[in-house]
Amino acid sequence: MKKIISSIVAAGAVAAICGFLFIHNEITDRVNPLISRQDMYVQINRNGQHLSPGGTEYTLDGYNKSGEKSEVTFYAGKDLRKNAYVKVSAKGKYVETWEEVKYKDLPKTVQSKLKQ
Template sequence: MFSIIVGAGVIAAICSILFIHNEITDRINPLVPRQDMYVQMNRDGQHLKPGGTKYTLDGCNKSGEKSEITFLASGDLRKNAYLKVNTKGKYVETWEEVQYKDLPKKVQSQLKQ
């Protein structure tokens, strides 16, 4: 009986990692690919307590496909800056500011200067 309960728990855990997409499961799911997304800092972030700022922005990948991205920063980021965001599904690994001229062409058409 105990082995059946443990087996069901293991199956449930594996299914949640493979089929439920959020920051935690995407981070450890080996089937979720990494990709670079690009965003423009065109919205204010939400100030968190005890510190930091949460941003939810519309972004796109190098093919121009749009997606919403949520990430944290230690403070306010520069308005209208362009960011290259390294993602793994909904999990944001890192981000860095980039220049408009360094964006892929399809991204430039989506994120107007």
């Protein structure tokens, strides 16, 4: 009987770990060792969603240094300047940091995707 219970517990643990690795959201991506951190570049070309009590959430198209497109969602404590370029350090859907950058500091592959 103890072997059966041990087997069930082990199988449940394996299923939980496998499920954890394949579910993508901010929380799981933050700790998932299989997801690497990468810089994404976005242009503030539309309004963000104002959150209560303060700050703004932006969901924009972003590009990595290879020019591959991906949707990026991040939070800013204020409204960002229209048409500003922002470098977002992300690990999957988890955004670690963001900072405004100049157009000339964007990788060439990203410059061709974003307008000046």
